[in-house]
Amino acid sequence: MSGFLVFEDVAKHYGPIKAVDGCSLEVARGEFYSLLGPSGCGKTTLLRMVAGFEQPDRGRILLDGKDLSDLPPNRRKVNTIFQNYALFPHLTVYENIAFGLRVARRPAAEVRAEVDRMLALIQMEDQAHKRPDQISGGQKQRVAIARALINKPQVLLLDEPLAALDLKLRQRMLIELDLIHDEVGITFLYVTHDQGEAMSLSDHIAVMNAGKIEQIGTPTEIYEAPRTSFVAAFIGDTNFFEGTVRETLDGDYVRLAVEGLPDLVCFNDKRIPPGGRVYLSVRPEKLRITREPPTPDPRRNAIETTVEDVVYLGSHTRYWARIGEYRLAVQQQHSRYLLDEKPIVWKERAWVSWHADDGFMLEQYRESDEALMSLPPAEDAGEAAAKPEKRVW
Secondary structure (H helix, E strand, C coil), rough: CCEEEEEEEEEEECEEEEEEEEEEEECCCCCEEEEEEECCCCHHHHHHHEEEEEECCCEEEECCCEEEECCCCHHCCCEEEEECCCCCCCCHHHHHHHHHHHHHCHHHHHHHHHHHHHHCCCCCHHHCCCHHHHHCCHHHHHHHHHHHCCCCCCCEEEEEECCCHHHHHHHHHHHHHHHHHHHCCCCCCEEEEEEHHHHHHCCEEEEEEEEEEEEECHHHHHHCCCCEEHHHHCCCCEEEEEEEEEECCCCEEEEEEEECCCCCEEEECCCCCCEEEEEEEEEEHHHEEEECCCCCCCCCCEEEEEEEEEEEECCEEEEEEECCEEEEEEEEEEECCCCCCCCCCCCCEEEEEEEEEHHEEEEEECCCHHCCCCCCCCHHHHHHHHHHCCCCC
16 A cells, blocks of 8 residues: 555454444645544544554554554644534633744743634634633634644644534534545544535545444545445435346446336446446435426336425435335436426326436445445334335335
């Protein structure tokens, strides 16, 4: 491996629990890299091993070509921002930011110049003499970032830094984090369970599950071409189809036999031969829903369904449409929404269609990933739980 921050077959066990189970990845210099996954997947353990708070049972972690194994936390050129920010309550904003340089006994003039530079970076010059209990949650987070950056670390480690903020403040801080990263240009390693945060901030994402890395890629690759059922279900919503290749069409496409549905056509990127099992993921926004059947096209799948749920969400409408035992999620964007146009409503017959190129075969499919299925609207969740059903999910 030739990255700036490198994990080589890293493992960490706590008794019988495999918190991290043989993870390898590379982070480039100056990159914004996210570790994404549900609680308990091992992402924070990986971060703590970089910081030196935990030691791997196996493997190595290298920073700029140097093995970190024998270095204590205070000698590693990394700084960590925790979820609770860990600011000193009795110190002012200025003193919190200056703390690291003062501990290092840097000259007073240098401390003043560097703190002033950090205050300008986080746009808090007018808040310098306030204590943490006198500023907002978003301002506390900016102070924590400045305090970490003033020591000029090679890597900034961020452990769920936005989790304590409300939704609107999180959205604003996402923009500020991105701007700060662009300004300082150092490597950010970001831990989160929030798919939206990772997708909007990251150059690359490592999706983790049960101590292992499921997929590494850009946000576009992770979302548009998931490799496993876990990634497809965890990153946004999706519809899953399980079928058998009935025949090959022109080499690049196949016709799938799916129980209870008309044959489906999909791009055969995995080169599965006739008779092979196929697991297919199609995102809700890739599907179209119309009253009339779409224009016939050998590369377009079309299924006649009954609409079961409709939720208007302003920018788009969410539909759930049923055919037999299967339930499809469809998202219709409102690029133009005419008030005099009659919308598709509950219990109406409608056609759901999508192009063969908009579905992706999965390298791995697990029944256990059904826990990540998209739920019906909140008001219907109880009914759905009471009446289990077979779904395309």
